[in-house]
Amino acid sequence: MPKVSVNPNYYSPRDMLMLRLSILIGGVLIGLFMIGDLQMVPKGLVDAYVTNRAFVQLPIVFALLASSFHPRFLQFAQAAFFLTILSLVYTNYYLIHVSWKLAAFSFPYEGTFLYAFFGFFVLGMTFRYALWLMFLSSAGFICLMLLDSVYGDRTFMNAGFVVGSLFIGVIGRHRLDLLLGELKGANEQLITLSTTDGLTGLLNRRAFTSESERLFAILRRSGQPLAVFMIDLDHFKQFNDCYGHQEGDRAIRCQADILRSVFKRETDILGRYGGEEFIVVAEGHSASESERQAARILTQWQDLAMPNEGSTSGKFLTCSIGICHGMPADYDSLENMIKTADEALYSVKERGRGRSIVDGGLTAQ
Numbered sequence: 389m390p391k392v393s394v395n396p397n398y399y400s401p402r403d404m405l406m407l408r409l410s411i412l413i414g415g416v417l418i419g420l421f422m423i424g425d426l427q428m429v430p431k432g433l434v435d436a437y438v439t440n441r442a443f444v445q446l447p448i449v450f451a452l453l454a455s456s457f458h459p460r461f462l463q464f465a466q467a468a469f470f471l472t473i474l475s476l477v478y479t480n481y482y483l484i485h486v487s488w489k490l491a492a493f494s495f496p497y498e499g500t501f502l503y504a505f506f507g508f509f510v511l512g513m514t515f516r517y518a519l520w521l522m523f524l525s526s527a528g529f530i531c532l533m534l535l536d537s538v539y540g541d542r543t544f545m546n547a548g549f550v551v552g553s554l555f556i557g558v559i560g561r562h563r564l565d566l567l568l569g570e571l572k573g574a575n576e577q578l579i580t581l582s583t584t585d586g587l588t589g590l591l592n593r594r595a596f597t598s599e600s601e602r603l604f605a606i607l608r609r610s611g612q613p614l615a616v617f618m619i620d621l622d623h624f625k626q627f628n629d630c631y632g633h634q635e636g637d638r639a640i641r642c643q644a645d646i647l648r649s650v651f652k653r654e655t656d657i658l659g660r661y662g663g664e665e666f667i668v669v670a671e672g673h674s675a676s677e678s679e680r681q682a683a684r685i686l687t688q689w690q691d692l693a694m695p696n697e698g699s700t701s702g703k704f705l706t707c708s709i710g711i712c713h714g715m716p717a718d719y720d721s722l723e724n725m726i727k728t729a730d731e732a733l734y735s736v737k738e739r740g741r742g743r744s745i746v747d748g749g750l751t752a753q
């Protein structure tokens with residue numbers, strides 16, 4: 389039976405638009421920083437700086453933007469985020485190194501935070517990638533500090549800032565992941581509660597309607613037949629009156645189990661339609677196959693031989709089945725097929741119960 393669910397990892401077109409906009413804004417920020425930085429860097433560094441920003445960092449950002457249009461982008465997005473941010477951090481380290489070598493200029497290291505936090509929180513890197521980014525960025529910075537004494541007696545403190553800030557970022561990312569995981573679990577629980585019938589575990593009427601209407605539309609396009617089964621327990625009021633409500637609930641669960649054992653295909657949609665009334669839609673059936681399935685339901689009730697002393701039509705609990713079998717294209721809507729199945733069910737009730745009827749023709753049982 390199809391499961392009604394949402395995939396929280398799914399990126400809607402709007403999410404993708406936001407992601408691309410964020411990457412674009414990242415590129416624009418690098419451009420804006422260039423204007424500010426060019427006021428500060430010594431003249432001898434301008435070429436190295438412009439090359440680093442305009443011909444290395446901006447192309448890296450735009451490569452990420454371009455890759456987001458790849459049809460399978462979501463499969464490699466995390467690796468792409470990680471490589472992008474790591475290369476931005478390392479190209480910045482290279483600029484710090486070159487600035488020191490060429491002009492003994494202490495180029496600011498704070499850009500590392502901007503890149504890393506952009507990756508952690510705007511791009512949404514997962515904890516695992518964030519942790520790797522923290523290790524590699526910290527290691528790179530420490531190596532740089534060992535190589536050149538760019539920040540003199542502030543070296544140790546600056547290294548502490550880099551490692552500490554990245555660590556805080558990773559912890560923040562981890563907490564966010566935990567909260568998102570809890571939210572995802574609560575969301576799935578809510579979906580289950582709002583789509584399933586508590587007593588039987590079948591789809592409730594609302595979920596059944598939306599799932600089956602989707603199937604109806606698909607079969608209508610593909611020109612395949614559809615069978616709608618309406619199944620109702622017979623003289624159930626008397627059963628309840630005689631054996632009590634709890635036994636009644638057990639009988640209802642039995643009916644659901646029987647239906648699950650008969651309709652096992654992935655595409656079969658089973659629902660509890662009302663109190664002791666059930667509904668199934670099954671695709672691609674022939675009329676005779678539908679009848680055989682109805683017969684298997686009736687036989688299972690016979691085998692169970694659950695007493696129903698109050699019944700006026702026999703000693704045991706039975707059910708009646710109305711079936712509408714046809715091509716969805718011949719019906720205005722699924723509702724019309726359900727109505728036809730309901731009329732067939734009504735005919736079975738009229739003619740004595742414990743049987744099935746396909747579109748008005750009585751099946752011998």
Ligand SMILES: Nc1nc2c(ncn2[C@@H]2O[C@H](COP(=O)(O)OP(=O)(O)OP(=O)(O)O)[C@@H](O)[C@H]2O)c(=O)[nH]1
Pocket residue numbers: 587620621622623624625626628632633634635636637640662663664737741
């Ligand atoms: N135990 C139990 N009983 C339920 C539940 N939902 C509905 N019912 C009972 O099902 C009975 C349905 O009664 P009716 O609609 O008269 O149907 P019926 O007695 O089966 O008569 P026919 O359908 O004509 O054979 C009522 O007594 C409801 O109280 C449920 O969840 N648990």
